[in-house]
Amino acid sequence: MSFASDDRVRDAIHNFNTDGFDSLYPKYRGGRPRTFTLAERREIKKIAKSKPTEHDLPFSTWSLTKLADFLVAEGVVGGISHESLRIMLREEGVSFQRLRPCPMW
Template identity: 40%
Template sequence: MLLAETHPALLYGVLLGKKMRVKDIASLYHCAEDHVCDVIHAFNKDGLDCLKPNYRGGRPATFSKEERSLIIELAQIPPQTIGFPFSHWSLAKLTQAAMDRGIVTSITAETVQVILNEAHITYQNTKTWKQSNDPEFETKKKTNRIAIQPSAPRWPGYLCG
């Protein structure tokens, strides 16, 4: 497929080269004559540069670069070092921590996910196992595992027959 077949400026130019009138081009492509003229004038003025999209920005960013960088910085701090009982951030916990620390007043987990994705930072689900402060925890855990080990299945003693 030729570029002229996909972009209006080139299409209009090709048709003008074939001595088609603006009115006929507009009716052929179901658009206003003013639009055809604007596209042709832009092509005459800028050449192929008029093919580049003209983005106008859209809605302004809700969070500043500073707020985004603080959220990214917080995401890179292990939660245990700042007093949380879990080993990894979840989106919900990171969102709540950002609001509790006053980085932002309100933010959704989806927005935090977008900010982390833009910074190429991965996140993990929070592990449900929490670490104990008990110094004898490891020995208790090992003894409990031994006590919980299933024993051999017992034969109920019934005879079928």
């Protein structure tokens, strides 16, 4: 028993007759498609790894909010939230480590 409707079973048989065993392995992937292109992701990564002072900005380190605002202002992306930026940078292997001064003994 497959607990499938008659129409679904007919579609599966039709697909098998057309494509053979390849029809058993669908080509689709779940989830939402990526929002940003590979070129945009590379540009975001390049800017994130640079220093803000290289872009004539008055601060020395990036925050997610500042980086997201800068990317939109420069026209790299149409819009991006700091959360999706955080996820993208994590996927690309970029992390911002907070620097702590060395303690004076």
